Amino acid sequence: MAVRLGNRWGRSFAVSRRGLTASLIFVLAGCQGSGIGAGDVGLAPALAPTPDAALPVDAAVPGCTPAREAWDTSVKPIVERHCGTCHGEQPLYGALYSLVDYDTLFLPAAGYRGQRVVDRITARTFSQTMPPPQYARPPYEDIDAIAFWASCGVVNAVPQDGLGLVASAPVWVAPAQATAGLPSFDVRAGGHAVAPDSIDEYVCFTVEAPTDADRFVRRIEAAVDRAEIVHHLVLLRDYEHTAPDGVWPCYSMPEGSDYLYAWAPGQDAVQFPEGGLRIRAGERFVLQIHYNNAQRLPDVVDVSGVRIYHDEPVGTEYGMVAIGPLSFQVRGHAETKATGNCDISEDSTLLAGMPHMHTLGESFEQKVVHADGTETPIISLTGWSFEDQLFYNTPTTLKPGDRIETSCVFDNPGETVKAGPRTQDEMCYNFAYVTPPPSSRYCDGGGEPVSGDVVYTPSECLLPGAIEAPNQVMATFHIGERAELTGGLLIDGTYEMTAIEVHLASAALTIGELDLASSYLNARGQMQIVGGEVASDVATHVHFQMAGGPAFDGDRVSTTRGRLLESPVPAVLSLLLSCPEERASELPYRANGETVTFETVSIDAGEPIYFQGTYTRRPDGP
Template identity: 25%
Template sequence: MTFQLKIYVLHVACLLSLMFICDIQAEEQNQPSESSRISNFVLRDQTGKTRSLYSEKTKASVVVFMGTECPLAKLYAQRLQEMASSTAYQNVNFYGIMSNQHDSDEDIVEYARQHEISFPLLKDLHNRVADQFAAERTPEAFLLDDEYRIRYRGRIDDQFGIGTLLKEPRSHDLKNALDELLAGKNITFPVTNAVGCIIGREPKMKPTQKITFSRDIIRIFQEKCIDCHREGQVAPFALSEYEEVKGWAGMIEEVVREGRMPPWHADPRFGEFKNDCSLEESQKQMIFDWVAAGAPEGNPADYPQENTYSTLWQLPREPDLILPITKEPVAVPATGEVKYQYYKVDPGLTEDKWLQAAEIRPGNYAVVHHILVFARDKDSKGRGAGGEEGGFLAAYVPGLIPQPFPKGMAKKIPANSELIFQVHYTPIGSPQEDLSQFALIFADPEQVTHQVMTTSATNRHFEIPPGANNHEVTAFSPRAKTDVQLLTMMPHMHLRGKSFDYEVQYPDGKKQKILSVPKYDFNWQTSYRLSEPITLPQGTRLFCTAHFDNSTENAFNPDPTSTVRWGDQTWEEMMIGYCDIVVPLDQSQATNGGLGGRADQIIARLDQNGDGHISKDETPAKWWAIFLLVDTDRNGEVTAEELEIAGKKFERD
């Protein structure tokens, strides 16, 4: 903390009794007393200066309730500053009201600094201003006229929502209302629905406190939540300290009641998973009752031993190797599209290594959407992975908790490999920097009995029509060339993803659904880890079915009028059913990890009817000439054998 900031904090502490003055009598101010008229308030801003709503005559006032940790309040900070700085609104006063009781003075100063906010941010002790406005969310905007009457309340615009992100706003609600007010017009839409975080008001304790934080609630959080909700991890706030948690009690109840937290989307009828973080009904009810009672702390002596973590990493022990993904911090702009970035790192491996566990940790969780890492030979060309999914090592995506492979199982990183990192940055409204890292734990080669491989059922050749609300896309994985074990599944789609199912298709014709995600959420790229591995006999394959919603009913949809095809960006789409399988070492090389060769991969991706061959109708038009060359017996079908022969001929030539 700087010396000036220390002085300011001490100054604020000495003047707490002067922090709030409100409800000045209307007759003393000679002002009208309509029910929608806001009474005066006097608060101190982030610089320590006293501000009064009635102090300066103005054509209009914009009052926005904000919070230092609310993701949407962060996204809209720069937009509000741009409006406040605009010459078009030089006769308009802007105020940010900080009503979260858990937002400290230091937090507010840092929030203003980070987002370069110059308009007043006012600490609302005891939530009196929030109560007067009947404000509920951050960010929630109110527009007052020159008589301090509410003329508009609601959202700033519709670009950002809970899990939604449009490329541009479609409705500039606050700006439109302000322009109409200044022009002397009636406001077209005086009320809109604000979305965001619930304001953390001071809890009102009930006499009965059967359920307390220290005895009951913290145990639920330790079991289900604190892996992410702790210092240095992805969640926006920690759940280990009562003083922090009580301010979020209302928000915690809402996200639990709506099923948004903890993030788990698998249908319980299909499969059992060791990383199932969903709450039992009794645990949910305990949280609801605790919040209803005023979120009491209880006796701190009841607090159980806190979860211990050996390192800041989520790994079971100190990593054997930690690699920076870039040499210098990466600058992420405040707004706009950032295309996928690819970074090459030489880990300096002179011998084969077996990867027991790995973790990618973003340097700035706010702007890193995902990071994927692949291993490839240094002689490979291009910027990407340079190979099939077998080179895939690890990922950071929201909702993915790194876990070591079972004993005796590991992924192979061949000697002389380089690592390719694919990084997706998403701007948050202010300039940011990121310096992410990759941590590896190696297994003892003598203890490795099975090789872990990543494969997928992938379909790149689809078109989702405009307005389609349940468009189906299917894909097969390659057939197992030997008996393999299935460990994990991770479906992947983008913003139009609606549902995703995995089904095992055995050689004898038997089918078994093993995972169903009926409400896919792009914000949580969960890897579903089976409680017990499933054996897939030779000849078995996975069949994946995805549904996409490209209609106006999908609040996440960037553009329901467009035809959507495969692409990297979130407004394009993907259909990938990732999975990890395990093969005994003595069989992994002979069967290419149990997945077959390159030919089997191509067959799996293009074989739409599942007959094990590729017809011309199943082949993209741009490849028809190649199809005719590979189809040597001219029967209108390309087999894996014909692909392998063509591949060997190409290598010789």
């Protein structure tokens, strides 16, 4: 049975006006709904409220005065039940208005010219941006009662399927109270001043755990201080101690960190059934809080945070692993599916997980493919919403020979986007609690045989006379210093990639120790130099095998075309690119007669990895 959640529930509603039907969908305003992160951590800044242009302005029946008696006896209890947590007598969690006071309903709605608060109740209920996904979806009868009352009997709700975030698993729910007698410590904001004009402020606080020995985290729960202005909060674990100290603005997760907990109005605590998550002396946490002082309250100082209950390290130990493709590209102006495979080598149990993508995500699916070819679903999400990311209860037994397949579908209307931690990048992970704790923080690769063959199609950025099918080359891996690129004279022609080298400072990457003997990178590529223009087109397949089992597979295409500029550095090629986008670019290079070597760098694996591709001029070129 599917659990329907979200900014746009799995069931949408049309507006029926005695013969007139219009889709009543508006952009969010007022209490912004629930989400669990900012930038990489999950939430985009709020959009300026603007009505849907396709909706007639009079659809909300402006000027209509709904009956007070019906409000008091029938409608107010419905609104209190579904909206009262944020929009009660005292607005909380960034809500601008109380929705349980009859007179307040007829005030002008901020940001919506010509509309009142009562009109927005109908609009946001129909658009399914309220209530937030952590709350039970109001039944059709309640939606219809609100619409009929607010429109003075003109509007009825007509169920209409097809929109919304639909999850195949329930949200992970903890007991109401922590186990009696457990010690705890708090990770808090520590007296952060929130200005009256602070509408979307994302602040991080780095805190060291007050423990001098190993402990098991048993439960994590929110400790909200100034509920009027706290919209949501996120707790991350700073594995690599790379987060800035103290207080700092944050829109992306710090490198080397992982999600542990997320809270928004309606979200419960998380609690392990027995045992827990190991923390050690000197452990550091990052608390991110999204503040929204929509009421413009003066002199607000907040000490919100989370409370972490812990115990002796006895019982089942859990760990967190990010399961999904590490390296991929989302092609511009297209729909892309990214898939990763995680090979299971020991008996394991997956307890719960939080699927995570960024703003281009459309759907998420994770399943177990067993050794005999049968499949067991873990979780699927459709109608993805960047703001509605939760931990789901997904108890799954895993056996050696099983493979977890994770797939994300992205719809990208803009330029090509790569995988990475920033909001403008993309991700495709399920941040999962598993036992026993995995040896790596990431799992991608293994299970399914990988041919390593590179699929190549010449790109539109190439000049006339391009090679249709360049030969495939295999990279060599090198540790330590790489050869210096010294520049040189470029000769017009069409060049085919004939070699590629991968250079690393060390095999010890942030994601783990690289097994050089089992890792490989294959590539097909070409470049053209014609009349001051340079075009390059390279497709690669990489398989990074980590010591201890996990592996990362990815396919990538890099294509550019631009005009040569005068470079102040002899060994650096300066280009003004025109394809696939206009921007400046600089590439270290070495030209030696009929061969040219270019260098690019990637930090996808957490450390800089340098790629030196060598191209040889074809005799049949221009």
